[in-house]
Amino acid sequence: MEEALKKCNICDSEIDEDNGDVVGEFGICPVAFCVWCMSSMTDMVIQLNGFNDIDMLKERIDYLKEDL
Numbered sequence: 001m002e003e004a005l006k007k008c009n010i011c012d013s014e015i016d017e018d019n020g021d022v023v024g025e026f027g028i029c030p031v032a033f034c035v036w037c038m039s040s041m042t043d044m045v046i047q048l049n050g051f052n053d054i055d056m057l058k059e060r061i062d063y064l065k066e067d068l
């Protein structure tokens with residue numbers, strides 16, 4: 001693992017991939033996130049995209065079915 005990826009890019013805690021921490025890339029930028037920051041980011045995406053709204057999710061499911 002590269003030096004820059006040993007710590008969470010958000011909270012600076014130690015990265016442990018065996019413990020569920022995520023190491024990957026945003027485009028060409030190497031990134032690493034601890035489980036807590038990953039979970040917070042996921043929650044943020046869910047809320048920002050309205051994925052916590054049942055009607056919105058039903059709409060989304062119908063949209064996905066059209067592609068099957």
Ligand SMILES: [Zn+2]
Binds near residue numbers: 010013
């Ligand atoms: Zn973190």
